[in-house]
Amino acid sequence: MEDVWAYLRGAMAEFGFTRLLYGLTSHRSGLHLGDRQDITIMSTFDPDYMARFLDGGLYFHAPMVRWGIDNVGARSWRWIAERAEAGLMDSAEERLFELNRSYDLLTGVTLSFPHSSQRTRAGIGLAPDPGVEQDEVDEIWNRHGREIWALNNVAHLKITTLPLLNARRPLTPRQREVLEWVGDGKTTADIATIVGLTAATVEKHLRLARESLGVETTAQAVLKASLLNQIYQVERSG
Structure with a gap:
């Protein structure tokens, strides 16, 4: 993931976007x-x-x-300025607007990527160096928007195939293994026989996996680990 992020940072800097903020969730509800x-x-x-x-x-x-x-697509941050000028922001939005102003983060463009499920959302904010006006940002987008969109979308698609290590603690190889067997429909007794452990030890690994993922049930752990690409992954060497 670090390699993908480094590539994207370099590619966007060539267009003048030196400040990036990418976010991805697979747990959206409303x-x-x-x-x-x-x-x-x-x-x-x-x-x-x-x-x-x-x-x-x-x-x-x-x-x-x-x-x-x-929404899916791109939107200029000019929209935010227009909302502020029209008095359409609530108090929380106004606090954020003032915070952004203090860091000279009022110009840029946001990309919202196509989502594969109702629970998945991802996007990236692209901002230039301080002092660049929104007119300049919009002109960059008018000239290079399709290429910028393509580069970011490809990077996003690659990120979604990589293990997202945002569990409370990373899963151990044994925790991943037992969760995969649960996902294949095996019971605790089955797993104990397959991996050569006692049933109590298998239960311990499942409990620790649940704690690492911040869930209450093993079924939830299998689902969440799968969404985070932490199980059923081919081991990468080097």
């Missing part, structure tokens, strides 16, 4: 994007900004995040 710990986030934004944006829960109220939940 307007809620799921537990913060279940959202994969990569960013080149200022760490202090990200702490306030995420830990303060402001991302729940970001106009572009809300837009991305129900």
